[in-house]
Amino acid sequence: MAFIFAFLFTFLIGISKGKLQMGFYSETCPQAESTVRDVVRDAIQSDPTMAAVLLRLHFHDCFVEGCDGSILIDNGPQSEKNAFGHQGVRGFQVIERAKAHLEGSCPAVVSCADIVALAARDAVAMANGPAYEVPTGRRDGLVSDIALAADMPEVSDSIQLLKTKFLNKGLTDKDLVLLSAAHTIGTTACFFMTKRLYNFVPGGGPDPAISPVFLTILQGTCPVNGDINVRLAMDEGSERTFDKHILQNIMDGFAVLESDARLNDDPITKSVIDSYFMNPRAGPSFEADFVDSIVKMGQIGVKTGSLGEIRRVCSSFN
Numbered sequence: 001m002a003f004i005f006a007f008l009f010t011f012l013i014g015i016s017k018g019k020l021q022m023g024f025y026s027e028t029c030p031q032a033e034s035t036v037r038d039v040v041r042d043a044i045q046s047d048p049t050m051a052a053v054l055l056r057l058h059f060h061d062c063f064v065e066g067c068d069g070s071i072l073i074d075n076g077p078q079s080e081k082n083a084f085g086h087q088g089v090r091g092f093q094v095i096e097r098a099k100a101h102l103e104g105s106c107p108a109v110v111s112c113a114d115i116v117a118l119a120a121r122d123a124v125a126m127a128n129g130p131a132y133e134v135p136t137g138r139r140d141g142l143v144s145d146i147a148l149a150a151d152m153p154e155v156s157d158s159i160q161l162l163k164t165k166f167l168n169k170g171l172t173d174k175d176l177v178l179l180s181a182a183h184t185i186g187t188t189a190c191f192f193m194t195k196r197l198y199n200f201v202p203g204g205g206p207d208p209a210i211s212p213v214f215l216t217i218l219q220g221t222c223p224v225n226g227d228i229n230v231r232l233a234m235d236e237g238s239e240r241t242f243d244k245h246i247l248q249n250i251m252d253g254f255a256v257l258e259s260d261a262r263l264n265d266d267p268i269t270k271s272v273i274d275s276y277f278m279n280p281r282a283g284p285s286f287e288a289d290f291v292d293s294i295v296k297m298g299q300i301g302v303k304t305g306s307l308g309e310i311r312r313v314c315s316s317f318n
Contacts, residue, residue: 019137022133022135023136032118036119036122040119049187050091058294060152061116064149065080067117067138067301069138069311080149085150102115127242135298162259163176169300170296181290185241189228190229190231191228196258197219207261235249244276250263
């Protein structure tokens with residue numbers, strides 16, 4: 001069951017200049033949010049994996065140059081989207097489809113950056129996660145450079161490095177846990193599992209944090225010298241539903257990604273995970289806290305006012 005939470009943030013993160021606001025397009029393009037929702041619904045009905053894809057796209061956009069649509073630009077080999085840390089990121093055609101619809105009804109009004117944020121919100125709700133409102137008014141950035149994506153969080157990062165990368169974006173250790181929990185939907189490739197399954201310790205061997213039972217399953221899916229493109233759910237047993245099941249898996253040694261497993265090693269991030277299970281009735285709400293974190297993330301380094309532009313096509317600068 002989805003929960004509805006509306007959070008209006010009066011502070012800004014990173015290098016943002018100005019304020020986003022709820023209903024930014026209510027007068028200039030009142031159908032903006034419903035148009036994006038319709039396009040996202042069609043995309044997910046055609047391909048259920050698209051919910052996770054669009055959520056991931058939002059994260060990857062915001063962590064480089066802020067939430068400004070920079071990941072959408074296709075300007076040759078130097079495009080940000082070609083960075084190693086963006087491997088497997090998809091969903092660009094869904095954003096372009098929504099943009100094309102909006103250009104037909106409200107030309108040069110709705111930014112691609114806002115479409116990315118709205119599409120992620122709708123994807124979460126359509127995966128049975130919390131429905132929530134996001135402030136809009138982002139403008140599209142004017143830079144797309146592969147070199148700027150060098151500090152993207154990686155699945156092999158230590159917990160300290162992950163915490164530092166999030167802190168550099170104005171995000172807390174709690175935000176790290178909650179935004180990592182977005183892995184509750186979606187899949188990853190065996191390519192990202194090889195080290196953890198076979199070469200994690202000196203001399204070879206798996207990550208000891210993996211439950212022996214789960215290790216057998218993972219190695220069966222991703223055998224030595226197997227197809228590295230085979231995909232597996234990041235939240236074993238609940239990959240199509242947005243919920244806190246992935247946190248239970250992390251606690252039980254059933255984390256798929258190395259970065260998720262490390263959340264259970266650090267006392268601070270582990271305490272955040274534990275808090276969602278110690279007192280189900282009176283404890284914190286995972287859904288409400290996730291909304292808090294993703295709306296906060298969506299304000300990293302936004303361009304507003306006279307900064308940036310409103311692209312006509314999301315894949316190219318005007």
